[in-house]
Amino acid sequence: MSWRASVLRLLRVPHDPEPPPGSAPRLFRAAPNFFKLRLLRWAATRLFALTGLLFALYFVEYLDNKGTPRMVVVLMQLGEIFGWIAFAVEAFLGWCIVRLDYELRWYMVNDRAIRIREGILNIREKTIALANVQNIGIKQGPLQRALGIADVEVKTAGGGGSSSDSDGKKGGREPMHVAYFRGVDNAEEIRDLVREGVRMQKNAGLGDPDEVEESDVVAELLAEARALRVSARALS
């Protein structure tokens, strides 16, 4: 698809995110219904704009019949034409962005970190070490429930963001200590995976320097010895 490639080039969308160091990550994507929901929102706002444009059309007609000076009517007609063109361009671009925003979403979880990349115009990539995760939740609105999708919310310690903009859309700015797996259809699975990952970490996630524990040293030694044995076997 050429529109896709050219939009990506124009917006300088970087390559796919690298997985966080650690074990091979599990990659989750937004569900197809997430796209449907976004499309619905896009259609609803465009419909609103369309109503406005149609009303303006009617209004110009009305002024014309009322015998308003010719000049004013022509100016308004020009404005109307401009409005329609802008509407078409904006609707198309908006659709592209909705589509790409759905496609270019990565939610990665491995044994020590979460990495989430989202966004098209404004690209955000978050990396959170599982050791720092404080709590995990699932959020689901009525429309999301109807479509069988939900958002998984992962929080780290620290404040930020008043409660009113906690869903990240109203203020336009997401609170910094929260990451979302938006529009996934396997929210429970992700929650359990993250929870299990957090359980494996030893510290409370409040910034105490990691202590090297004896058992870790032994585990590392053991792994090294096993690897050594494998390569020795390959040698002989």
Place this chain on the structure above:
Amino acid sequence: MDVFSIHRPSPALFKYYVLSSFLLGPLFFVPLIYLYFRYHTMRYEFDEEGISMSWGILFRRQITLTYARIQDIHLTSNVLERWLGLARIQIQTASASASAEMTIEGVHEFEAVRDFLYSKMRGVRGSGGQAILPVPQEGLTAALQEVTAALREVREALEKKQ
């Protein structure tokens, strides 16, 4: 890429500041004056323990944070920044502020810096990017015995080879 050698933001950051101020229209000079001095006084210092960053001419500001206290790392960029090859690295600690504790701007090697910070942040350090292994269930003795057995096998393999 040596992260420790980063001290100044790239000139592209100044371009970004100029362009983003002009987006404000006739009032462009208001942020531009501030951003001009911000760019020219901005200094980074990466050391073994943490990062410090300072800027400002009338009101000076310096932030120092320790790698071990980093909670999460965000990499954000808007279209303008990407055209100039930049991104912002926003670093969070567990403090209560709503915005990032430190935003490293104007670094072209943002991915290298991110990976460096990631390897130093808490919960990740100390295992060189390897997967965390489960603590041996069998206990210390069994693990050490297995290590010994493995070493013996390696020695035997080497002796056979000679």
